[in-house]
Amino acid sequence: MQLLRLLSLSSAVSAAALVQPRQACTNPEKRVEFRTLDAAAQKQYTDAVMCLATKPSGLNLGLNTTLYDDFSYVHTHLNKITPDANHLLSPLLRHVPSLAPILRAALPRPAARMRLHRPHGLLGLVLDAADTAHSSIWSLVGGNGGTDKVEKTGTQEWMCLTDGPFKDLRPAYNELEYAPHCLSRDFYDGKNRPGTMRGSAYDAAELKFISERETYADFRLYLESIPHGSIHSAVGGQKGDLKPSSSPNDPLFFCTTPRSTVSDQPPAGGVKSTLDDVMPFMGLAADIKISEVMTTQNDLLCYTY
Numbered sequence: 001m002q003l004l005r006l007l008s009l010s011s012a013v014s015a016a017a018l019v020q021p022r023q024a025c026t027n028p029e030k031r032v033e034f035r036t037l038d039a040a041a042q043k044q045y046t047d048a049v050m051c052l053a054t055k056p057s058g059l060n061l062g063l064n065t066t067l068y069d070d071f072s073y074v075h076t077h078l079n080k081i082t083p084d085a086n087h088l089l090s091p092l093l094r095h096v097p098s099l100a101p102i103l104r105a106a107l108p109r110p111a112a113r114m115r116l117h118r119p120h121g122l123l124g125l126v127l128d129a130a131d132t133a134h135s136s137i138w139s140l141v142g143g144n145g146g147t148d149k150v151e152k153t154g155t156q157e158w159m160c161l162t163d164g165p166f167k168d169l170r171p172a173y174n175e176l177e178y179a180p181h182c183l184s185r186d187f188y189d190g191k192n193r194p195g196t197m198r199g200s201a202y203d204a205a206e207l208k209f210i211s212e213r214e215t216y217a218d219f220r221l222y223l224e225s226i227p228h229g230s231i232h233s234a235v236g237g238q239k240g241d242l243k244p245s246s247s248p249n250d251p252l253f254f255c256t257t258p259r260s261t262v263s264d265q266p267p268a269g270g271v272k273s274t275l276d277d278v279m280p281f282m283g284l285a286a287d288i289k290i291s292e293v294m295t296t297q298n299d300l301l302c303y304t305y
């Protein structure tokens with residue numbers, strides 16, 4: 001808790017200097033389900049991910065890993081330093097999927113920047129929750145990891161993707177550990193592979209139930225722990241990248257969760273967050289005040305659904 005207070009205080013000081021007044025959103029992107037993009041736009045998106053993985057880290061921390069790995073690095077490290085800061089961390093993590101505009105501005109390298117000009121896709125796993133394992137999405141983004149190609153780093157076994165646009169991605173981290181490995185998925189429902197992939201946790205009925213919660217605190221709790229948590233464990237299983245805190249290893253991370261909002265309720269024993277709290281990005285992008293992401297209708301996010 002002390003650490004969080006310190007972090008908030010010191011961030012607030014730097015934020016005063018960093019935070020720009022926001023301009024209007026004049027030309028919003030429409031964020032659409034990935035399958036509604038044409039094949040060229042889909043390829044542009046997946047190529048952009050692979051392009052990030054060819055660029056050196058931009059974090060100024062002397063890392064020998066790639067710009068793509070920076071996302072996992074930041075996610076894992078923030079997870080570690082602010083374990084009690086769910087109310088802060090949560091909006092940060094939810095906004096990572098919306099970072100295309102920030103990336104465009106922040107990426108120093110035009111080659112990576114230019115390829116991100118297309119709208120970001122969302123994965124409509126909810127559309128296929130009755131049988132997630134056989135969703136048509138997998139033919140576009142690579143499906144389950146196989147048992148024919150496995151790797152091990154330390155005690156962690158990985159089920160490597162052998163197909164699709166990300167099959168050659170080699171994430172550098174397993175949680176905090178430097179552990180280069182194949183991109184891995186392990187479709188699992190806690191009992192069977194792939195089983196139901198916990199589809200009832202993110203189907204239309206469940207989302208309707210969650211949208212009817214009366215307080216923000218309830219809404220957030222249900223949304224985070226049921227559909228969000230279930231997709232991580234259904235696609236990540238026990239041997240997949242979407243499972244641990246280094247889940248940005250799997251590009252699906254950036255497509256599975258839309259924007260959510262910020263709690264004004266303290267978590268159990270926690271500190272109440274305010275609109276002036278700052279979400280730290282460790283240099284991946286400029287730090288962002290929560291007040292700046294309470295709407296998508298400013299120049300920072302600038303998108304609609």
Ligand SMILES: *[C@@H]1O[C@H](CO)[C@@H](O)[C@H](O)[C@H]1NC(C)=O
Nearest residue numbers: 062063064065172177178179
């Ligand atoms: C990259 O950095 C890691 C972590 O510091 C180190 O263990 C590894 O040997 C380095 N790899 C190369 C190829 O330099």
